[in-house]
Amino acid sequence: MQRGYAVTATVRSQAKADDVIETHPDWKEKVNFVIVSDFTSQKPFNTLFEESETPFDYVIHAASPFNFGIKDFQKDMIEPAVKG
Numbered sequence: 001m002q003r004g005y006a007v008t009a010t011v012r013s014q015a016k017a018d019d020v021i022e023t024h025p026d027w028k029e030k031v032n033f034v035i036v037s038d039f040t041s042q043k044p045f046n047t048l049f050e051e052s053e054t055p056f057d058y059v060i061h062a063a064s065p066f067n068f069g070i071k072d073f074q075k076d077m078i079e080p081a082v083k084g
Contacts (some may be wrong), residue, residue, distance in 0.1 A: 006054040010036045010045075039063075040083050 009031050011017045017033035036044040049056065070076040 005057070006032070008032045008034055008048070008052065008054075008056075010034050010039075010048070012037055012039070040080050042083065 007030060009017075009020070011020070011033050012035070014033075014035060017035070020031070020033075021028050034044075034048055036048070038044065064081045067076055
């Protein structure tokens, strides 16, 4: 009997996934990474939910864009955080 949760994490690139595994090598066989290069587009996330082999029981959103060179606070900070 398998216990626990299947964990899927989204990252912007394979390099980011590699960084996570380098920092936490014991996660290598425990976390499935999905690359979503454009976090402002809803399509990759829809596809992720539709094609997942294991249904999602929970979603934890723990990331938000951050940029020091913003020109339009709403467009550059709020909208990507809400949409992504």
